[in-house]
Amino acid sequence: MSQILDEVLAANQDYASDFNKGDLPMPPGRRFAILTCMDARLDPAKYAGLSEGDAHVIRNAGGRASDDAIRSLVISYKLLGTREWFVIHHTDCGMETFTNDIMSDLLSSSLKTASVDASGWHDCCEGPGCTDGKYINWLTIKNQEQSVLExxxxxxxxxxVPSDIPVYGYIYDVKSGRLIEVPEATKAGQAN
Amino acid sequence: MSQILDEVLAANQDYASDFNKGDLPMPPGRRFAILTCMDARLDPAKYAGLSEGDAHVIRNAGGRASDDAIRSLVISYKLLGTREWFVIHHTDCGMETFTNDIMSDLLSSSLKTASVDASGWHDCCEGPGCTDGKYINWLTIKNQEQSVLExxxxxxxxxxVPSDIPVYGYIYDVKSGRLIEVPEATKAGQAN
Structure with a gap:
């Protein structure tokens, strides 16, 4: 058995030993959702003050509004009643450290079999530097303000997405723990 | 200003006021990643014993291995060094409460403009009940053991995905807070 598996199961036993949240309803009590990065330094429950049952949390590499994040957000409002959404990227993000080309090189041996057609990768590149959607779009980031706005x-x-859900844009600063607004994004995300 | 936004920013100010995690490195210290559901009742940091900096957490509706989740996992190991992964679905999941057909009906007015071709939805259905990939695959769940295994x-x-990363399959029980193994899934996810 792996040490990590051991540790995770021991921590879970602790958590479950005095668990008293077994009666929470399925819909988020505070009716909002956060889309943020998978980064290990981010704890959205802590940085945004969430208790179990409060809010949906969607996370992927970069906190990007991928098709899959939008699938999750649409389910979040339509079936489970969230009415405000946050997009929260962060400083020092791994997604700023590489490009689609670098990733293609790193994965060159396997990439041939992971083209868009061969294995269902669909967020393919369309911008300059990509060859007819042959490569995966890794959704890298050049500038946090810009990626949040985008x-x-x-x-x-x-x-x-209904027009009456406000979408707020923020950057989490990994040095200070602070949420910093991207006013242009929040403005663009205003409910109509 | 919305009450939720007020509350989130106030909670963040509290968190940042005695923040002492500003020097954590970007790669996850404990070198593992968890793929789990966005459900509000789940706090992966609590149920698996994570501190800031420990592990990547990827979350979407259902905790499904969508293309986007795989994008995130590949970045997680290739650029940031994770070496063990967990897939953790949960009891009483919202994804068990509907089907692609139900969602199509709910969204019928907007769905016409959200077909696979029109707006980049790519995880399209291929199974029975779907019409030539015309509808979004919402990645609903019929049975948790089966979805974890899948x-x-x-x-x-x-x-x-390299063959030497073990992938563990678990179900989180929202009534008890416990992680319950899906042995068939963990076995299928063994490293080679």
């Missing part, structure tokens, strides 16, 4: 806009303008 | 297998067999 993602808020993608959500705001998506045909399945 | 997702562990999808990760295990993906061309970009």
């Amino acid at each position: 993602d808020v806009l993608r959500i705001r303008n998506h045909s399945l | 997702d562990v297998l999808r990760i295990r067999n993906h061309s970009l």
Whole structure:
């Protein structure tokens, strides 16, 4: 048995030993959702003050508004009643440290079999530097303000997202623990 | 200003006021990643004993091994060094309460403009009940053991996932706070 598995199961036993949240309803009590990065330094429950039952938390590499994040957000409002959403990227993000080309090189031996057609990778590149959607779009980030704005806009303008859900744009500072607004994004995400 | 936004920012100010984690490195210290559901009742940091800096946490509706989750996992190991992964679904999941057909009906007015071709939805249905990939695959769940197994297998067999990363399959019980193994999934996810 792996040490990590041991540790996780021991920690879980502790958590469950005095668990008293067994009666929480399925819909988020505070009716909001956060889309943020998978980064290990981020604890959205802590940085945003969430208790179990409060809010949906969606996380991926970068906290990007991928098709899958939008799938989750649409389910969040339509079936489970959230009415405000946050997009929260962060400083010192791993997604700033590479490009689609670098990742293609790193994965060159396997990439041939992971083209868009061969294995269902669909968020393919369309911008310059990509060859006819042959490569995966890793959704890298060049500038945090810009990526937050881009993602808020993608959500705001998506045909399945209702216009009355405000989408707030923030950057989490890993040095200070602070949430810093991206005013342009929050403005773009205003409810209509 | 919304009450939720007020509350989140106040909670963040509290968190940042005695923040002492500003020097954590980017790669997860305990070198593992968890893929789990966005459900509000789940706090992976609490149920698995994570501190800031320990592990990547990827979350979407259902905790499914979508293309985007696999994008995140591949970045997690290739650029940031994780070496063990968990797939953790949970009891009483919202994804068990509907089907692709039900969601299509709920969204019928907007769905016409959100077909696979029109707006980049790519995880389209291929199974029975779907019409030539015309509808979004919402990745609903019929049975938790089965969905965990399915997702562990999808990760295990993906061309970009190395064979030496073990993938463990678990179900989180929202009534008790306990992690329950899906032995068949963990077995299927064994490293080779």
